[in-house]
């Protein structure tokens with residue numbers, strides 16, 4: 001397998017290097033070109049039936065077997081507790097191979113015109129659209145969320161790739177006139193090999209949100225999914241390869257903290273983009289600081305949603321449900337502190353509880369299901385622990401908050417719980433202060449705009465916030481004064497790829513999506529041109 005070097009002149013150092021890497025890898029291992037799972041196998045699978053035995057790493061344009069099987073971890077299907085696959089973490093040698101593979105692809109990809117990159121990316125977006133149902137199904141089996149949501153996630157993923165494909169051809173610098181005919185111009189250049197480290201709540205979508213802007217700018221990427229959701233990132237790698245990216249442009253290494261650490265420290269890595277918890281985000285920043293590598297941190301939140309008494313109540317209730325119960329509540333930007341103006345609190349609670357109780361929980365592969373299983377047994381226990389603690393601290397459970405055992409026998413080992421609404425909450429309670437990452441809404445009354453703004457901002461997080469009101473001036477005034485990276489007015493948790501997404505305060509920095517993200521995956525070179533004589537002081 002020497003395809004990368006074929007037909008190239010050995011005089012070109014860039015191509016020669018790619019050729020050499022490929023030869024080295026050929027000696028190490030042969031990439032597997034067959035798909036991780038044939039579409040027909042996925043299509044015929046149902047909850048509890050799928051097992052993935054194939055290797056889940058991807059570099060040099062194909063799936064790669066782990067060097068050894070030691071430290072393999074079982075990955076469970078959340079809806080059944082059935083073993084879906086084993087996640088075998090990559091060690092230093094494998095991480096190095098993936099990074100080298102990315103680097104050799106970067107040398108080719110970065111020299112292509114933006115329009116050429118756009119064409120390949122549009123093809124990748126098309127293939128995702130074509131395979132949308134199979135990818136969504138795998139996402140459900142690995143993550144536990146409902147198929148209806150997973151389909152939206154996959155749509156958002158191809159839209160993101162399509163959006164940045166559109167931008168790849170527009171990357172341009174500035175021309176600046178200087179005295180005496182001299183001038184300068186700027187070039188927007190890629191960074192090199194970027195690392196993406198993902199969380200388990202939106203496995204495929206996170207990989208797309210990170211890779212699309214990175215690739216559009218001419219970078220390569222090594223992506224490490226969460227060890228709990230190792231399956232769909234490799235499907236994205238296969239799709240990019242099928243679309244025609246240079247071999248090694250988008251790579252997947254499996255692993256947990258140790259593998260992530262190796263990636264952050266690798267000298268050929270130019271940037272790290274991370275989605276996950278605040279404590280891990282701090283570690284990523286520390287490690288990247290050692291190599292002066294830029295980082296994007298998309299961390300947790302405890303976002304406020306403020307509902308004024310003049311709101312259109314039905315929409316406000318729907319907004320509160322969207323703010324709390326997507327992906328079983330495992331969403332970083334969820335509006336989990338729901339502040340409701342005192343006068344409408346009883347009516348709001350009545351409606352919100354009625355609708356929460358009606359959420360169909362169960363087999364996430366069924367179209368009618370609206371809430372699936374939480375990611376793992378320990379995470380379910382942790383979420384239930386928050387509810388016990390809330391009760392001890394004086395909160396009242398209005399509905400849910402219990403383990404849920406579906407009647408279907410195959411789901412009885414799944415990690416389900418009933419969505420929970422907590423009333424009688426106060427700002428100092430653990431459930432109001434800490435990120436629960438489960439389907440738990442804390443409702444808090446308020447009396448004035450000034451008071452609610454002060455309370456809403458009284459947190460170290462700042463990912464998102466929301467306000468429901470019919471008063472246009474108040475809506476914008478509140479949005480201006482909320483300390484959050486995204487403020488929703490009269491809706492919640494919509495995330496079109498055209499709009500930037502990211503945090504204030506300890507929820508992180510840098511942005512994903514939108515035009516601005518180009519700046520986080522590129523660097524600006526200034527070229528200064530003299531047209532006359534050098535005016536020397538010496």
Ligand SMILES: NC(=O)C1=CN([C@@H]2O[C@H](COP(=O)(O)OP(=O)(O)OC[C@H]3O[C@@H](n4cnc5c(N)ncnc54)[C@H](O)[C@@H]3O)[C@@H](O)[C@H]2O)C=CC1
Pocket residue numbers: 197198199200201224225226227255256257258259260261264275276277278280281283284298299300301331332435436437
């Ligand atoms: N902002 C968000 O979207 C998310 C926030 N969270 C929050 O984090 C909590 C824990 O979830 P986890 O998945 O365990 O989050 P985590 O922050 O531990 O892990 C996220 C990713 O970072 C990797 N990682 C962990 N330690 C690392 C290290 N030292 N160096 C490099 N990479 C490392 C993990 O393998 C995973 O891929 C959740 O309960 C929730 O509160 C979790 C997932 C997503």
Ligand SMILES: C[N+](C)(C)CCCC(=O)O
Pocket residue numbers: 201202206275326330331332333493494495
């Ligand atoms: C897609 N959206 C906006 C609901 C959530 C994305 C952020 C995350 O990774 O939790």
